[in-house]
Amino acid sequence: MGGDQQLGAKITSRELDILIFFIDPLDSHPHTADVQALLRLAQVYGVVCATTAATVDFILTSKFMNEVHVRKTQLAQPSKPK
Numbered sequence: 001m002g003g004d005q006q007l008g009a010k011i012t013s014r015e016l017d018i019l020i021f022f023i024d025p026l027d028s029h030p031h032t033a034d035v036q037a038l039l040r041l042a043q044v045y046g047v048v049c050a051t052t053a054a055t056v057d058f059i060l061t062s063k064f065m066n067e068v069h070v071r072k073t074q075l076a077q078p079s080k081p082k
């Protein structure tokens with residue numbers, strides 16, 4: 001498994017609370033779809049996610065860093081009847 005898939009597995013099994021995943025926006029990546037899937041999983045499972053050094057700084061220096069955080073999963077909602 002690639003690193004992004006391993007991280008995705010940890011997200012879905014709720015073993016990961018914060019995802020720090022640096023992405024070079026100026027370079028093309030052959031696995032862009034995989035990275036997007038990982039970031040989408042982080043959103044769905046309510047994982048705190050940072051992709052830039054500035055965001056990491058905000059997270060790590062937040063006054064809430066040592067507080068308990070309850071994640072809310074945003075799984076698919078039933079569709080409304082047409």
